[in-house]
Amino acid sequence: MVTDIGTGRKLAAGSLARVGHFVLQVVVAFLMTPVMVRALGDRDFGVWTVVGALVGYYGLFDLGIHSAVCRYVAAGLAARDRAQVAGVVSTSFVLFSWAGGAVLLLTLGAAALCGGLASGPADAGILRWLVLLLGLRTALGFPFRVYAAFLSASLRYDLTAGAAILRLILVNVLLLEVLVRGHGLVAMGAVLLLGSLVESLIWVLACHWIHPGLPVGFRQYSRATRR
Numbered sequence: 001m002v003t004d005i006g007t008g009r010k011l012a013a014g015s016l017a018r019v020g021h022f023v024l025q026v027v028v029a030f031l032m033t034p035v036m037v038r039a040l041g042d043r044d045f046g047v048w049t050v051v052g053a054l055v056g057y058y059g060l061f062d063l064g065i066h067s068a069v070c071r072y073v074a075a076g077l078a079a080r081d082r083a084q085v086a087g088v089v090s091t092s093f094v095l096f097s098w099a100g101g102a103v104l105l106l107t108l109g110a111a112a113l114c115g116g117l118a119s120g121p122a123d124a125g126i127l128r129w130l131v132l133l134l135g136l137r138t139a140l141g142f143p144f145r146v147y148a149a150f151l152s153a154s155l156r157y158d159l160t161a162g163a164a165i166l167r168l169i170l171v172n173v174l175l176l177e178v179l180v181r182g183h184g185l186v187a188m189g190a191v192l193l194l195g196s197l198v199e200s201l202i203w204v205l206a207c208h209w210i211h212p213g214l215p216v217g218f219r220q221y222s223r224a225t226r227r
Helices: 005-062 065-078 084-119 121-153 157-180 185-210
Strands: none
Touching: 005 084, 005 121, 005 157, 005 185, 065 084, 065 121, 084 121, 084 185, 121 185, 157 185
């Protein structure tokens, strides 16, 4: 049974948390951008920005599954139909895993080809590692999207926003440490990967807290639910 704190309180807490996350994002971007430009230089900062933007398009592999999970999980929770919830969650986990596998293959191909865009062997190695790390971050994050969708369906936007705030703080503290120590793009990519994994872990723990015994896996995958 889902832990119920009242719809009004859920929405109020979620709204405040999401506003807080947005404000923190703006403040962090305002403070961190000059630091990164000064530490990396114009060229490396440009590479960081372009690769990050291109990898961001991997999100298109979601194909609307997140929204569909929110809709059908919410219906199952409202009807107290554990079988429906279990079927939707498990099936979407499989679909997200397929999407993550596709992103991983695309990342490997991009990493193999992008070296030709670099000005030298050293730059080619750095570019490949950056593409691999940021692509791996997205690929590994896809299966965990089912947990974020479940939290949204449960109106626990406070938990998803809280996880995002913690990730934002952790990542930027570590990025500052990396830049101060003189490390470059590869270390920064590793930090982003770590931050994503931490956020995903929080989603998992939060889901099992509000819905103990939530089944996620391949056993309850259903072709009917997939359609």
